[in-house]
Amino acid sequence: MINTFTPQNRILMGPGPSNVNPKVYDALSKATLGHLDPQFIELMNDLIKLLQYTFKTENNSTFVLSGPGSLGMEAALVNLIEPDDKVVVCVGGFFANRMTQMVEKFGGNLITVKETWGRAIDPQKLEDTLKDNPDTKIVAFVHAETSTGALSNIKTLSEIAHKHNCLVIADVVTSLGACEVRVEEWKLDAVYSCSQKGLACVAGMSPMTFSEKAVHKILNRKSQVRSWFCDYKLLMSYWSGEKRAYHHTAPANQFYGLHTALQILHEEGIENSWRRHKENSVKLISKLKEIGLEPLVPEKERIPNLITVKIPEGVDDVKIRLELLNKHNLEIGAGLGELVGKVWRIGLMGYNSNDKMIDYCISSLKDVLK
Amino acid sequence: MINTFTPQNRILMGPGPSNVNPKVYDALSKATLGHLDPQFIELMNDLIKLLQYTFKTENNSTFVLSGPGSLGMEAALVNLIEPDDKVVVCVGGFFANRMTQMVEKFGGNLITVKETWGRAIDPQKLEDTLKDNPDTKIVAFVHAETSTGALSNIKTLSEIAHKHNCLVIADVVTSLGACEVRVEEWKLDAVYSCSQKGLACVAGMSPMTFSEKAVHKILNRKSQVRSWFCDYKLLMSYWSGEKRAYHHTAPANQFYGLHTALQILHEEGIENSWRRHKENSVKLISKLKEIGLEPLVPEKERIPNLITVKIPEGVDDVKIRLELLNKHNLEIGAGLGELVGKVWRIGLMGYNSNDKMIDYCISSLKDVLK
Numbered sequence: 001m002i003n004t005f006t007p008q009n010r011i012l013m014g015p016g017p018s019n020v021n022p023k024v025y026d027a028l029s030k031a032t033l034g035h036l037d038p039q040f041i042e043l044m045n046d047l048i049k050l051l052q053y054t055f056k057t058e059n060n061s062t063f064v065l066s067g068p069g070s071l072g073m074e075a076a077l078v079n080l081i082e083p084d085d086k087v088v089v090c091v092g093g094f095f096a097n098r099m100t101q102m103v104e105k106f107g108g109n110l111i112t113v114k115e116t117w118g119r120a121i122d123p124q125k126l127e128d129t130l131k132d133n134p135d136t137k138i139v140a141f142v143h144a145e146t147s148t149g150a151l152s153n154i155k156t157l158s159e160i161a162h163k164h165n166c167l168v169i170a171d172v173v174t175s176l177g178a179c180e181v182r183v184e185e186w187k188l189d190a191v192y193s194c195s196q197k198g199l200a201c202v203a204g205m206s207p208m209t210f211s212e213k214a215v216h217k218i219l220n221r222k223s224q225v226r227s228w229f230c231d232y233k234l235l236m237s238y239w240s241g242e243k244r245a246y247h248h249t250a251p252a253n254q255f256y257g258l259h260t261a262l263q264i265l266h267e268e269g270i271e272n273s274w275r276r277h278k279e280n281s282v283k284l285i286s287k288l289k290e291i292g293l294e295p296l297v298p299e300k301e302r303i304p305n306l307i308t309v310k311i312p313e314g315v316d317d318v319k320i321r322l323e324l325l326n327k328h329n330l331e332i333g334a335g336l337g338e339l340v341g342k343v344w345r346i347g348l349m350g351y352n353s354n355d356k357m358i359d360y361c362i363s364s365l366k367d368v369l370k
Numbered sequence: 371m372i373n374t375f376t377p378q379n380r381i382l383m384g385p386g387p388s389n390v391n392p393k394v395y396d397a398l399s400k401a402t403l404g405h406l407d408p409q410f411i412e413l414m415n416d417l418i419k420l421l422q423y424t425f426k427t428e429n430n431s432t433f434v435l436s437g438p439g440s441l442g443m444e445a446a447l448v449n450l451i452e453p454d455d456k457v458v459v460c461v462g463g464f465f466a467n468r469m470t471q472m473v474e475k476f477g478g479n480l481i482t483v484k485e486t487w488g489r490a491i492d493p494q495k496l497e498d499t500l501k502d503n504p505d506t507k508i509v510a511f512v513h514a515e516t517s518t519g520a521l522s523n524i525k526t527l528s529e530i531a532h533k534h535n536c537l538v539i540a541d542v543v544t545s546l547g548a549c550e551v552r553v554e555e556w557k558l559d560a561v562y563s564c565s566q567k568g569l570a571c572v573a574g575m576s577p578m579t580f581s582e583k584a585v586h587k588i589l590n591r592k593s594q595v596r597s598w599f600c601d602y603k604l605l606m607s608y609w610s611g612e613k614r615a616y617h618h619t620a621p622a623n624q625f626y627g628l629h630t631a632l633q634i635l636h637e638e639g640i641e642n643s644w645r646r647h648k649e650n651s652v653k654l655i656s657k658l659k660e661i662g663l664e665p666l667v668p669e670k671e672r673i674p675n676l677i678t679v680k681i682p683e684g685v686d687d688v689k690i691r692l693e694l695l696n697k698h699n700l701e702i703g704a705g706l707g708e709l710v711g712k713v714w715r716i717g718l719m720g721y722n723s724n725d726k727m728i729d730y731c732i733s734s735l736k737d738v739l740k
Contacts, residue, residue: 032572
């Protein structure tokens with residue numbers, strides 16, 4: 001009825017997943033363990049330490065959510081938002097837009113700061129909005145907007161939010177591991193990421209961290225958290241303390257993979273990883289320009305590990321991507337939302353951020369565009 | 371800072387995860403794919419077919435939720451419950467109790483049918499409760515209560531619920547693949563399971579299926595679904611139709627593992643799997659009795675693949691389980707909730723449901739109990 005599944009060995013240069021180190025694959029297939037095995041608890045403790053290093057924080061509330069980054073978004077928002085809390089979301093793309101949908105689902109009073117897709121959020125717009133809305137409780141934004149390729153200055157956005165006594169929810173799904181992220185120094189209160197981009201693991205997990213201020217708000221909620229699976233208190237009863245309380249059955253083999261990926265990142269050194277992604281990005285962009293592909297985002301606002309280029313006029317988006325896939329075994333990303341058919345998204349991250357991949361991407365594009 | 375992680379090759383005979391076929395490990399470590407790759411969409415379509423076979427349904431709304439079984443519970447409840455809907459939950463253990471917590475989080479009007487822990491739900495109690503609450507919209511219960519070892523007659527419970535015009539939410543987390551489950555014939559409306567028990571895969575995924583009646587209720591909600599990640603409509607835009615809309619980045623390698631596990635189950639034949647679990651269960655229980663361990667649950671109400679035995683008086687629960695783990699590399703489950711310290715939970719499921727494992731379990735228990 002159903003054949004055995006043998007995936008192509010694709011070159012993954014879309015918005016993530018990317019290819020991973022063979023050591024990560026090896027880790028995935030190690031013998032599975034029970035979710036309360038003392039050895040598994042040790043692994044969880046290691047993951048906390050490795051993530052604190054990666055996030056640049058000493059937050060105790062640092063852990064891996066057993067679901068994709070979009071579940072991490074849900075967990076950050078659902079724990080912090082109480083019904084009628086005024087929440088300002090800075091929207092310059094598809095993923096920040098997703099945040100606004102969640103704010104409404106969780107009963108928040110949504111205020112939107114609108115930015116042009118493909119540009120960093122203008123801090124002045126946030127400042128103005130918060131002046132007009134002094135009762136705002138939470139400010140949420142996306143660091144690296146995966147749909148547009150624009151990187152916002154979250155340090156500045158966070159400063160403005162805190163000046164107005166707001167908590168900060170920061171989406172570092174595409175930036176963590178590949179771009180400078182400093183959770184503690186930048187005073188980010190609820191932060192989530194994913195496993196398959198800058199952390200160079202397979203997809204399906206969401207590393208998270210909460211500041212003491214965020215935890216204080218959660219622990220003093222007047223209403224219930226509108227999720228059981230993402231409820232901070234229940235999650236922490238499994239992730240912390242001497243005696244671990246069963247919450248859910250953790251995906252052990254996925255955690256093995258993440259552990260290995262984070263170790264590799266730690267061995268390289270996070271600052272070195274940031275530098276590598278930046279340097280390779282500059283190289284790739286210069287070569288993309290040479291073959292006539294112009295970046296959508298102004299130079300100073302570009303995500304180093306995810307480059308959006310404008311699809312040249314007269315070029316068939318879908319046809320070219322299919323040709324790349326079928327002829328060169330290469331995946332690049334399509335546009336999302338407003339940018340469907342207008343841009344391609346080229347990921348150069350983690351294990352793939354190197355000269356060989358740059359060359360492969362350029363020669364393949366050159367071939368199909370000729 | 372952190373050492374490479376090398377898990378012990380444990381014998382897993384707790385409530386799940388269990389050991390898996392080496393083919394499943396091989397599948398986990400195959401080259402990862404993008405979540406919109408045509409080949410990955412084919413894999414998703416295969417998973418739907420394999421799950422329809424496993425659930426015994428032709429429901430179009432059959433898919434894998436990218437999170438553990440407890441997220442599946444959340445997805446079933448959050449989609450079906452609208453604020454103030456009267457929801458009857460039949461509670462005879464820890465997991466049905468979890469359902470009641472979720473009903474409250476999602477704004478449902480909760481009515482509880484209480485059963486003794488370790489017993490199947492008495493259908494008469496449900497009948498009486500529904501007579502007293504003719505405005506009930508939803509009846510929810512757990513088929514195989516993992517915390518107690520009791521198997522309820524969900525066919526009968528479902529008939530009663532439908533007689534009173536209720537939709538049925540059925541938790542088949544511990545039963546699917548190992549016990550008779552017939553979604554279509556038994557008219558179960560929203561059904562969820564997990565990957566690491568009867569389906570014999572690693573943990574972290576939740577297969578789900580929704581009947582047309584359930585879908586009708588969801589599509590006619592007056593209020594928003596209180597979850598973004600678990601929102602049925604958003605999930606189905608990724609799992610069905612000609613053109614797949616990106617929802618989240620699916621855990622590709624986990625799906626490979628599940629695909630292989632479901633193929634193995636399909637090759638055996640689901641009825642053969644049910645029979646194997648039942649026959650091995652009878653053998654195990656008879657041998658457990660021989661070494662002085664009495665089942666908690668009356669014979670006709672036992673889950674075949676998860677046996678709870680009473681901890682003999684004077685025996686130290688924690689000490690024995692640690693000895694099993696450290697001396698025999700064997701994990702069995704502790705009691706949960708009301709049954710902490712009172713029972714052990716012995717899983718005999720999937721790849722582990724065989725004579726060799728029965729003998730290993732008995733000889734190890736005999737050794738540490740002597």
